Amino acid sequence: MxxxxxxxxxxxxxxxxxxxxxxxxxxxxxxxxxxxxxxxxxxxxxxxxxxLADIPEIRGIAVLADGRIRIGAFTRHRETAACELPLGASRVVPHAASQIANATVRNMGTIGGSISFADPGLDYPPALVAAGAEVEVAGVGGRRTLRAEDFFLDWYTTALEPGEIVCAVLLPRPAGGTGYYLKHARVVGDYATASVAAAVNGAGGWRVAVGGCGPCPLHSDAVDELLSRDRSDAALADAGAQLQELADPLDDVRGSADYRRLLIPRMLATAVKTVQNDSGAK
Ligand SMILES: Cc1cc2nc3c(=O)[nH]c(=O)nc-3n(C[C@H](O)[C@H](O)[C@H](O)COP(=O)(O)OP(=O)(O)OC[C@H]3O[C@@H](n4cnc5c(N)ncnc54)[C@H](O)[C@@H]3O)c2cc1C
Missing domain, CATH: 3.30.43.10 (Uridine Diphospho-n-acetylenolpyruvylglucosamine Reductase, domain 2)
Structure with a gap:
């Protein structure tokens, strides 16, 4: 049949x-x-x-009147990776896009399709949380905007209501700084076993998020505040331990839960030090 x-x-x-x-x-x-x-x-x-291919409003990247950056949901990973706007801390988002899968998938996949699927090994979710991004969604009842950390709810589950679609991702108005996305995968082109997104703005405010180590990106305001004050080896170890506590990883073909937990503090330290070197932050 x-x-x-x-x-x-x-x-x-x-x-x-x-x-x-x-x-x-x-x-x-x-x-x-x-x-x-x-x-x-x-x-x-x-x-x-x-x-969603023929809806002009959800295609491409634009600077809004208030300075925020709007990435339309139908923007392909390739376009996001190639974004040359001065994004400051949100630079972590194109950096994550550049590490998705391979050129074929980056030419095909879109940011809206990616975050709606919400696989825990995806590259965008931790990057969007570290960037302080928002997600604009629409349904027959109108539009609403959620913080990225409130959009990802559980394994393959988002805050989208039945019939709603993602229209755009909104990045904060750039305020200096930079960001970096560190991905650990079995081979180039695979989903992340674990990943860390780290970003600092021009005022020295840090945000970090971990991917692949639980149903949603791991994020903690307390860790962000700690790193914004102190990035000594002791502070990095403390931040790594706090994120490890939040982790709820699975054993799967990409790595064991224990291995993922071990990766968190090591990858966090590497990502933060890389951002620090790139931004000149002390
Ligand atoms: C071989 C392979 C390797 C991959 N490796 C990686 C990787 O390393 N890192 C990574 O991050 N991703 C990876 N991906 C996933 C890739 O990024 C996909 O592009 C992404 O998951 C889906 O995007 P899409 O636009 O193709 O969505 P689609 O396949 O069109 O849709 C995916 C889901 O989202 C829904 N949907 C689509 N658009 C919207 C919208 N705007 N609003 C609401 N719901 C919507 C669909 O109904 C469907 O349920 C890989 C995919 C493949 C095939």
């Missing part, structure tokens, strides 16, 4: 979310890097796909 899937190509966010509301079995499709593989494997058999 064959099964055919309908494809709709709305040209506005409002039209897309109306289609998704009218057909609860419909799925939005962006780059298709993940979704098409799932359909091919028959993990999903949606009756209708709502392509």
């Amino acid at each position: 064959s099964n055919s899937t309908g494809l709709w190509r709305p040209t506005s966010v409002e039209e897309a979310v109306r289609l998704l509301a009218d057909e609860p079995d419909a799925k939005p499709i962006s780059g298709g890097a993940t979704l098409v593989a799932m359909i091919n494997a028959r993990v999903l058999e949606p009756q209708m796909l709502v392509s």
Whole structure:
């Protein structure tokens, strides 16, 4: 027996979310890097796909009137990686994009599709949390904006309500500083076994987040405050131990839970020292 899937190509966010509301079995499709593989494997058999490819509003990177940077949900990883705007601490985001998979996947996948899927080994989630980014989402009831740390809720689970889509990622108005994304993977092109995103702004405010070591990026205000005051070896060890406490890693093909826990303090120290050297921060 064959099964055919309908494809709709709305040209506005409002039209897309109306289609998704009218057909609860419909799925939005962006780059298709993940979704098409799932359909091919028959993990999903949606009756209708709502392509987000023809919505100009969610494509590309722009500077908003208030200075924030808006990355449209349909922006490909390749475009984000190549962003040359002065981003300050948010430089960690293009740096993470440049380490996603390989050139083929970076040409195909989008930031909206990536964060909506919320695999714990993805590269964007810790980078967005370290950058202090927000996520703009839309549904038939209108739009709302969430902090990145409130968007990722659990394994493969986000704060998106049924029928909502990601419209954009919003990076804070650049205020100097820089950021760095350190990824540890079995081979180049694989998802992260563990990763650390570290960012400092021009006023010396640090934010760090860990990926691959739990259902969501690990982040702690107390660790950010500690690192903003002190980046001695003792402070880095303390920060690493605090993040280890938050970790809830799995044993899987990319590494054991114990191995991931061991990586956290070592990778944190490397990432923070790299940002420090790059930014000239003491
Ligand atoms: C071989 C391979 C290796 C990879 N390696 C890495 C890696 O190292 N690091 C990494 O971070 N990622 C990796 N990925 C994932 C890659 O980044 C995908 O691009 C990403 O997961 C999905 O993006 P997409 O635009 O293709 O989304 P799609 O495949 O189109 O959609 C993915 C899911 O999100 C939903 N969706 C799509 N767009 C939206 C939206 N705007 N709002 C709400 N829901 C939406 C879809 O319904 C679907 O459930 C890899 C993927 C592959 C195939």
